[in-house]
Amino acid sequence: MKSKTAYLTPYFLWIALFVIAPMALILYQSFFSITGHFTFGNYEQYLSSGVYLKMTVNSIWYAFIITVLALLVSYPTAYLINHLKNKQLWLLLIILPTWINLLLKTYAFIGLFSQNGSINDFLRFVGLGSHQILFTDASFIFVATYIEIPFMILPIFNALDELNPSLVNASRDLGASAWQTFRRVIFPLTMPGVKAGVQAVFIPSLSLFMITRLIGGNRVITLGTAIEEHFLVTQNWGMGSTIGVILILAMFVVMFLTRDRKNKGGQIR
Amino acid sequence: MKKLTLIITAILIFCGVLFGINHELNAKTSADGQRVLNIYNWGDYIDPALIKKFEHQTGYHVVYETFDSNEAMLTKIKQGGTSYDLAVPSDYTVQRMRKAHLLVKLDKRRLPLLKNIDQRFMNLTFDPGNDYSVPYFWGTLGIVYNDQMVKASQVQHWSQLWNPQFKNQIMLTDSARDMLAIALIPLGYSVNTTNKTQLDQAAKRLDQLAPNTKAVVADEIKMYMEQDEAAVAVTYSGEAAEMMANNTHLHYVVPSEGSNMWFDNWVIPKTAKHRKAAYAFLNFMLEPKNAAQNAEYIGYSTPNKAAMKDLPASVRNDAQFYPSRETVTHLQVYKDLPLKTIGDYNDLFLEFKMFKK
Numbered sequence: 374m375k376s377k378t379a380y381l382t383p384y385f386l387w388i389a390l391f392v393i394a395p396m397a398l399i400l401y402q403s404f405f406s407i408t409g410h411f412t413f414g415n416y417e418q419y420l421s422s423g424v425y426l427k428m429t430v431n432s433i434w435y436a437f438i439i440t441v442l443a444l445l446v447s448y449p450t451a452y453l454i455n456h457l458k459n460k461q462l463w464l465l466l467i468i469l470p471t472w473i474n475l476l477l478k479t480y481a482f483i484g485l486f487s488q489n490g491s492i493n494d495f496l497r498f499v500g501l502g503s504h505q506i507l508f509t510d511a512s513f514i515f516v517a518t519y520i521e522i523p524f525m526i527l528p529i530f531n532a533l534d535e536l537n538p539s540l541v542n543a544s545r546d547l548g549a550s551a552w553q554t555f556r557r558v559i560f561p562l563t564m565p566g567v568k569a570g571v572q573a574v575f576i577p578s579l580s581l582f583m584i585t586r587l588i589g590g591n592r593v594i595t596l597g598t599a600i601e602e603h604f605l606v607t608q609n610w611g612m613g614s615t616i617g618v619i620l621i622l623a624m625f626v627v628m629f630l631t632r633d634r635k636n637k638g639g640q641i642r
Numbered sequence: 643m644k645k646l647t648l649i650i651t652a653i654l655i656f657c658g659v660l661f662g663i664n665h666e667l668n669a670k671t672s673a674d675g676q677r678v679l680n681i682y683n684w685g686d687y688i689d690p691a692l693i694k695k696f697e698h699q700t701g702y703h704v705v706y707e708t709f710d711s712n713e714a715m716l717t718k719i720k721q722g723g724t725s726y727d728l729a730v731p732s733d734y735t736v737q738r739m740r741k742a743h744l745l746v747k748l749d750k751r752r753l754p755l756l757k758n759i760d761q762r763f764m765n766l767t768f769d770p771g772n773d774y775s776v777p778y779f780w781g782t783l784g785i786v787y788n789d790q791m792v793k794a795s796q797v798q799h800w801s802q803l804w805n806p807q808f809k810n811q812i813m814l815t816d817s818a819r820d821m822l823a824i825a826l827i828p829l830g831y832s833v834n835t836t837n838k839t840q841l842d843q844a845a846k847r848l849d850q851l852a853p854n855t856k857a858v859v860a861d862e863i864k865m866y867m868e869q870d871e872a873a874v875a876v877t878y879s880g881e882a883a884e885m886m887a888n889n890t891h892l893h894y895v896v897p898s899e900g901s902n903m904w905f906d907n908w909v910i911p912k913t914a915k916h917r918k919a920a921y922a923f924l925n926f927m928l929e930p931k932n933a934a935q936n937a938e939y940i941g942y943s944t945p946n947k948a949a950m951k952d953l954p955a956s957v958r959n960d961a962q963f964y965p966s967r968e969t970v971t972h973l974q975v976y977k978d979l980p981l982k983t984i985g986d987y988n989d990l991f992l993e994f995k996m997f998k999k
Binding site: 427489 | 982
């Protein structure tokens with residue numbers, strides 16, 4: 374018993390120092406006004422100003438779209454890769470772009486989307502004339518989705534990879550169509566992968582910030598943008614922390630909605 | 643398991659080697675003992691040839707680090723983790739640092755070349771008597787336009803930006819005070835106003851600029867303007883100089899009714915360890931020849947009067963960067979405002995950004 378706790382000490386220390394303490398500090402900071410006085414004013418302002426509520430709704434909406442799009446692309450991709458011969462190699466090709474710095478990838482998109490970028494060059498070439506692509510909602514969502522896709526593919530791929538093929542064979546043997554097999558067997562059994570993917574994409578999407586400026590031209594404002602601004606420019610750490618607390622709460626909500634339910638047997642029907 | 647142990651051992655050895663190399667490199671720089679100078683400056687804000695020259699002349703080893711915003715620099719100096727010998731805050735940040743007792747009072751006897759600075763740029767409100775700061779560069783806020791898309795006469799004044807012809811054509815700089823300033827000035831208010839009614843009025847006016855606003859960006863404004871992405875941009879003279887060097891269709895205007903005038907200044911933070919080297923470097927940079935070389939390289943306006951005659955006439959007489967005395971009298975310098983007011987500026991600007999077309 375004693376040795377067991379000894380083993381766990383580093384773990385608890387880690388959690389306390391790097392997870393609980395920062396969250397407690399954020400909560401603590403959120404109760405201070407810009408002049409350093411204790412106040413509930415930040416929360417009051419958050420709830421009453423309309424600006425922040427609108428921003429929150431916007432962020433959640435964008436994060437939702439990004440997650441759905443990423444899922445729609447990732448599931449078929451993961452499925453396909455899983456059926457290919459050299460699947461580890463293909464997976465590596467998917468992961469490779471994540472090794473490139475986020476900003477570099479974003480700048481590459483600026484080169485593609487700008488007035489004299491490759492896409493507008495092509496549009497002009499086929500006679501469609503140039504269009505405003507940068508600084509639109511669509512371009513922001515496209516780039517954000519592109520960046521998040523690998524984080525969605527990985528867990529889904531792992532879930533598919535671990536799926537016992539004999540279950541699929543059994544389903545087919547017992548007369549289920551390909552669609553039925555997918556809907557009743559494959560999809561429910563890979564649900565944990567999908568949930569992990571949603572967690573890995575939704576939360577970061579809520580707090581995206583560089584892309585909102587570089588691709589969205591600050592016409593798209595998310596909670597992440599506001600936090601960055603409050604900490605770096607405004608120096609209003611209280612308000613920044615308040616939004617941080619909101620984000621942490623959002624994270625808990627998402628974790629709760631996508632949790633692994635205990636009665637695993639009852640889930641598959 | 644065996645494989646895992648092997649990998650971990652390999653990683654540990656690799657880290658050890660890196661650590662060793664790092665230690666070795668650091669040892670090299672500090673081996674010279676006091677012969678080091680740590681400079682903390684904006685990115686790409688000095689002619690690297692001058693640093694080489696200084697090192698050559700004096701034997702000091704210059705460690706040059708960069709930051710990208712006053713606030714980031716301030717935070718780092720406050721925390722005091724790294725001790726910088728020289729830093730380059732802008733005007734209102736000098737005031738803020740002075741109030742927070744983060745700066746060393748300059749010993750003017752050790753700065754004989756301070757007399758080279760134009761008296762117009764000395765003794766300003768953010769640092770009366772220049773007790774703590776030496777002006778490095780100055781500049782303005784203004785309008786950059788692309789002559790392929792806009793005529794010069796269409797962008798001579800701030801109020802013209804609201805013209806519906808610029809629908810979705812203007813790029814703004816992501817900075818609360820600067821953008822509220824362009825709304826405050828046409829209304830005839832001070833850019834340092836703390837009056838909430840005036841601010842609200844300016845914010846309302848700024849919201850009306852939303853349909854014309856293409857994007858609110860930071861440094862990228864340079865790249866976008868160079869690539870003809872937008873017709874008009876509101877930005878600083880320094881940024882404008884860089885854009886114009888890369889795209890000859892761009893021009894810069896300082897509206898005659900007034901604008902912001904800013905200063906970047908050398909200061910010595912309290913945490914400085916090599917003050918002698920810092921003074922040596924300040925004097926070196928104040929030498930007319932060096933100041934002129936630097937101004938030509940950076941393209942910003944130098945406050946060094948003695949350096950002016952070393953600059954080519956085309957630079958010296960360029961009204962875009964050395965505006966007429968008449969215009970200069972209308973320029974306003976930012977003051978450090980009470981925190982509460984800064985909060986108001988930022989909230990109003992955030993609302994503007996949220997304002998949909």
